[in-house]
Amino acid sequence: MIGKAAAGGVVETAVILIVAAALWFAPAFAGDYWLQIGFRALIYLSLAEGWNLMAGSAGLVSLGASCFVGLGAYVVFGLLNKLDMPPPLALALAAAAGGALAAFVSPALFRLRGLYFTVGTLALAELLRLTMINVSLFGGATGIFLAQDPPDLPALFHCALVVAFLASLAITFCARTRASVILRAVRDDEDAAAQMGVRPFRVKLAAFALASAISAMAGGVQAIKLGAIEPYGIFGLQWSIDVLSMAIIGGVGLRLGPLVGVIFVIALGELLADYPEAHVAIAGVILIVLIRFAPRGVVGLVAYQKLASRRPATA
Amino acid sequence: MPDIGVALSTIASGVLLGGILALTALGLSIVLGVMRLVNLAHGEFLVLGAYAGLFFLQFTGVDPLLGLPVIALLLAAFAIPLYRWLLQPLADRGPEAQMMTMFAVSIILQNLFVLAFSADTRSIARDYAALPLTLGPITVPLIYLIGFAISVIAILIVNWVVSSTAFGRDLRASAADAEAAATMGVDVKSVRMLTFALGVACAGMGGALIGAAFQFGPSSGGAYLLNSLAVVVLGGLGNVLGTLAGGLVLGALQSLGGLTLGDGYRDLVGMALFLAVLAFRPDGFLARGRP
């Protein structure tokens, strides 16, 4: 059993490595449009992988992705503008800041289980946004402009690719090793897990901090690409909602869920872009239908049908 | 430091405003407490109530505050099919599915508001909404006092329904253990549907009140959702009277924050308080310590 899982982990790591390596050369032959889409997909993939880790493995359903995206963006801009730091270092520090904020707020948020955690992350994002708006040091509602010229698209794409690669590797580690057993135990029954010697607080914190660090890093890359950030956009609830819908559409807790969800939502957005008046409503309807008829997301739907067709009504 | 009249007026308005906030949060509280559903479309239901109030006035000429029961009924009638077709099939699928469905409903409603009513900022223009009420050094908007009174009455009625009627008993039993309640003869589906309708009806009343007291537009819902969540958490989940207390405390502290730090810090104070309560008194500050 464990051997199988570990072998799966090795295969998975290899696949991620190969795909990432192949994508590295995408700018050489893909057009700008595809790079733009690819960039967006990679950023969202990082966020959705983190979300999936928290929700699918540790049972933490977050509505606070925007909180860490925004934090990462502000940290990166501050470091780049004030200290003229090289971007990779700034991104690493943004990740550290994301993890640190997660660690700082976790004693408060983890006292709460289930819905309360969700509501708490929502409030946290709002609190941070309001702080940025009100404190002129952070540019108030105007936000901050990046002093230096942003790198070109292929460089940004590579940046996003690295973040998504790190995120995927981290998730593979969490999903394919012994860590996964511990994470799922905490998700299923925190108290019983504690009686087994698992320290639920640390486990949840690790998942939360890891996901937050990834989100902050993704937010930093997104901010560099935008060149200008302000609290309403970068701390917008839209981030949290997008990530949540991607994860749910793909399939919560499924390894391929985030990837499929991200592709689905981005493709949908692009398809409906020509119907600007109604595209939000149409997206809403599609979301409702998917939630209703594909409870484990698109991945779950496909996997389940395969399973059902292979061995009918036994087990 | 602002002068004493300004300070007293601000705090008094804050407390009264808190009463109104409590009514806007009541619907969310009921739905969250009984159905464990974070109704992400709550803000849109408030806005819908405000539009209902606006058009009610336009078509009937009757003051929307007098027509609150009618608006509540309209919203309840709107909520029932919504529950029946969208939420009920997801009843056994964990909180996320319903939450996301309500999110989808919220963006659809926002879009429909824009298409049907344009993106204009509206307000239900009533003379009493623009009158001050002066008592010695204290001046508060008359509409705040009216809203406060309506809110308290509505909350007391809902509290009576939940704590002292057969429907309320069924509601609490279903919330605690749906399967056992069904076996004991409670029609859990209907109870949930009516609970949802009650929550939406409350939101509609709160929305009509907001429409008269303030202003609204298709996308005003989001801000009210967050404020309502803060009120609900302050008061304790599903605790009807706690919602009133939560609203009052939030209103008072927000206006204190606005007074000392500037109006911009109102919401910030609200959110900070919200998180603090979540962290230290997750059952609401009213709750007695858990055994």
Place this chain on the structure above:
Amino acid sequence: MSEDARPLLEVSGLVKRYGGLVAIDRVDLKVPPGAIAGVIGPNGAGKSTLIGLIGGALTPSEGTIRLDGEDVTRLPASERARAGIGRTYQIPRPFLDMTVEENLEVAQYSIAPFIGAAAARKERAALLERAGLADASSLPARALPLLRRKRLEVARALALKPRVLLLDEVGAGLVDSEISELIALIRSISDHRTAIVIVEHVIRVVRECCGRSLVLNFGKMLIEGPTSEILANDQVAAVYLGTGGARTRADDKAAVPPEGAIHVRAPVEARTTLAALIAPPAASAKAPLLELQNVAAGYGQARVLRGVSMRLQEGEAIAVLGANGAGKTTLARVIAGAVAPTAGALRIEGRDVAGLAPHRIAALGVAHCMEGRRIFPTLSVEENLLVTARNGDATQVRERLQAAYDLFPILAERKMQIGTSLSGGQQQMLAIARALMARPRLVIFDEISLGLAPVIMDKLYDALALLKNARMTLILIEQDVDRALALADRAYVLEHGVFALSGAAREIAKDPRLRHVYIGDAD
């Protein structure tokens, strides 16, 4: 077990208060390595609370807990587990969505994250073998029936390699042969380095395993000493065992019922008192009150009932017996409408009700006193009762309430309290009274005696006898074969989802096949 060996587990002056209620009051316990200590006492005496306090799920209000001399009183559960305290839950809490083997991995990897994969696998295989779960290692825990979940509890606790093992009611609900296996298992665990604490209602386990025992009553230590002496002690018998559990000695009035609860009136009087709670017989009883024809049912792909047929006339009392996992509770849920049959016919007075929602079946006069009591925690005692009183006007409801309070006076005393603040036995009374408040034609009593002290069981069965005398139609689903057969007119014995035996209760009681059902193929 040398005399000077210092205790591995030492509990002194332990107090746990909930508000004004003292659940555990100055309890001391010393268990040296190699010893097995028993903790017994009536329901609500605080036994599970004691386990929770030692395991770390609960924080004591006063007192200390030492593990091998080290103070662990303030450590959280996870740290105590790592220090070597393993516990099981009375109601098993396996990680449902993980496989049996993964359940063990949780414990293994949390204490030794870098243990070699091969060694860990070997260890798990050995543990599963020992717990009799070797064949289930790759099944999700959700697929296990209650009994096997209990075994998984024990195996999982053992995977922690605990120095102190706390076993909470692992014997409840087991048949004799299973108890023998359990005893063997416990003995095999016990070695000179391990201390074991057993909380148990099944006296045989305590008698055969525990060197010393502690009796708790109302949170206080009643007596502590060698198990044989404890069990022979009259005082202990009085509070805990009542009359020793046998109905034949029910004349012994010396037993003070700890719940002090049930008012037993003379049958004639009872009949008039209970009239408000019992639906009058149908004017013309053409069709049987309840009829099942080849009913099959299950959950998802697991088929639990595979075609059962039964008929029940008005005023009959029947018992449904069978080993754990045979499908007894599923049968009750099918009749009550909580589970829709996948095949077959379910008729109430000739009307097909298969697939009807539970509240509609309840409206037809079927009441279900559910397994595990299921008291609504947010409702007061009286509100709990009122929930089911749906088909009467205000006067009738008042009469029913009065009748329910007459039957169980303790409920009247506590009517404004929150339902779950009652003790286990009182909650069971509330559950019974709640079922009756519907003024039903038929009541299903599902495992009402599970986990209760014998004296309370007696009292509950007294109440059932009153109902039977008043010609209430009853279905008893029961572990306790003797009690059920003593009350019922007829009995059905479930085995693997079908009725293996049925007939008059007296015949069934004598039938050797009954024993075979329980002991031969039981699992």
Place this chain on the structure above:
Amino acid sequence: MRHPTKTCLAAAIAAASFGLSQAHADEIVIGASLPLSGPLAGFGSFQQWGYKRAVDEVNKAGGISVGGKKEMVKLIIRDDKTDPNATAANTETLISRDHVVAMLGSCTPALVNAGALVAERAKKPLVTGCDPLEAFKSVRKWKWVWDIFFDEPDLASVELKAVADLGAKTNMKIALWHDNGPDGQVVGGQIWPNVAKQFGYEVVQNAEFPVDNTQFTSIIGEAKSKEAEVVLVDAITPQAVAIRKQMAASGYTPKVLNIEKGAEPVQFAEALGKLADGVLVGGYWDPSFPYPGAADLAKAFESETKLSSSQHIADSYAAAQVLLDGIAAAGSTDPEKINAALAKTDKTYVVGPVKFDENHTAKLPVVSLQWQGGKTVVVWPKSAKTGDLLFPVP
């Protein structure tokens, strides 16, 4: 693992298939990202109308001659939901997927700047009409983006000029309230205090609030207690409505009340009814302006949409015309050439004469408007006035 991979593949192929639907070769494609939903949806709908009208007119006249061949103009509009992230993403998509040759802007600095930065980087011309010039200039030195709008200092001083010029007497105590958005900070935080001093006012209060604030009771209370008779406000429409209502409900009516930005659309007056009367707002356009097509434009809008017109139809219409004229002048779809042609713009449009300066801005003249009976009246300058100042505020 295997089956979901296939799903991904299928989804990717689906994504690819629509990405390939390209514009016809004989079209000139321009694009715009507009706030068609979200808080600024009101502005977006006006802009959409203005942009479309300009393009339709050109197409009706036979299109634009490029490389000696007449080509039709195709306008692609995307909704940015009032979210700068979406504006940026939309602009990227317009450039990379739809291959637009040039673009038109969104509305308000946050949205315009987000799209403009993308255009700047991709080296595509973008003409915008809804970004106050100071806020626009503060972002960077633009090469590819052009802004036709009013200049904040002009707008910030117009009301005080009008009040002084028209001889309205007050106690010369002034309160300044403004949001902390980019233009709010420029106008309320920097320009107003200076202008007020110039005109001899005593600034008794300068309050800042976030853009989504809805409660103004303490700000209003303070102004009232300090007896300010002139109040200048810079806020978006929902806040403008809230402020006016809460002022009335607090029993505070200054003699002069100017609400910039938010008091400008008709919805302000519709939401407030009688309370709107007397509120001053700076404007940069009115159908009564003596520029070619001004009256016609408003009439066309009102007859087509049955809604009241707004000055945003004029700036968007003019911005689109400027861009189309630039393409025509360049006679090419080469961005470099279009950009060079835009720099040479010098013509009178429906909003007045447009000529870009070295900062890529073209300043629109500003007038003082006042709400009277649900309509705006130009009260200053005297040369353009269509009605008398209502003083004090009723």
